[in-house]
Amino acid sequence: MAPVKVFGQAMSPNVARVLVFLEEAGADYELVDVDFQAKEHKSPDHLARNPFGQIPAFQDGDLVLFESRAVAKYVARKYKTDEADLLREGDHSEAAMVDVWTEVEAHTYSAALSPIVYECLIFPLMHGKPTDEKVVDESLGKLRKVLEVYEERLSKHRYLAGDFLSFADLNHFPYTFYFMATPHGALFESYPRVKAWWESIMSRPAIQKLSATMTP
């Protein structure tokens, strides 16, 4: 069976979101580079894979997908085992809690945290644009409120969706990994349960292996 293909760079947080679940599953995959300098992301071949011209795109035989969270869920379903059932779709209540905290990641957590990653790392390093400290300060204010909610949640359960590791937890990896490389990573020290949760994610062999290919 041909390995599945991921189009994009491991360095991109949204590509890494897909790779997390492939690495966790120990799946065989091929990472296919998309050359942004050569505008390959706007080429007919790539637009056929992702009509919005973004990364990642994904291919498994005839099935072609895009949107990182959708691709990551496909991977989690495809490689699901009794031991690694990250979406818990067999149980309506558990699946709902996984969905709740997956949506929180997209609309609340990363909405607060990712602007800090862009302003402190991605814009300066990739585009030579200085950090806008006003954006960083506003985002840090929002992020503190989010982390208070996470601290409370993780005082009741080992993981976000309950006492089981799920898609929701691992889905937080890419942006949080880069946040830790900004000057504001120490913010997590003020939230001991969040810090312990993050360390438990970082200690996973699949995450260790993937992070080594993402160093900012």
Add this chain to the structure above:
Amino acid sequence: MAPVKVFGQAMSPNVARVLVFLEEAGADYELVDVDFQAKEHKSPDHLARNPFGQIPAFQDGDLVLFESRAVAKYVARKYKTDEADLLREGDHSEAAMVDVWTEVEAHTYSAALSPIVYECLIFPLMHGKPTDEKVVDESLGKLRKVLEVYEERLSKHRYLAGDFLSFADLNHFPYTFYFMATPHGALFESYPRVKAWWESIMSRPAIQKLSATMTP
């Protein structure tokens, strides 16, 4: 069996997102008002349901949920029948296509369309704030590009995820409904397949019933 409870107002697009799926299922539900003027959304009772103090929140017996797309998926799973299988989780490829276009709604379609709804309707009517035409113009530019992709997609399939109505289509209802009430609703006239798709959603009895409670 006690009816499920939705906390919030039908007028809120994110509350309506949940109600769409309850109405489609013909489910018995209770809509519980949350009084924002009385700061009820920041009350301990509501924060126990939604720690971010937003609407909707949802209760089904002991299960308490928030995040509109997560709640809507729970409803779609709970009331799933052979005829109304909106998430298609029994088929990995179909489920993935539903996820792709559900994610597109959140991160691309509504990201372009909802600022127009806020600027033209919600801010002026609810907060007495004038429309920022610059935001509207930028968003219309983005939305045109998104609708081009939708037009192409709907030239190949009857619905977004394939030739079957899914969660992804119905999930577009709340913001699009309000967009049609802005001065820019006629934009859809330039995209005949998108227009026909939208009309097929609007013609559904459940959507007709719900829209009557949402009139801006």
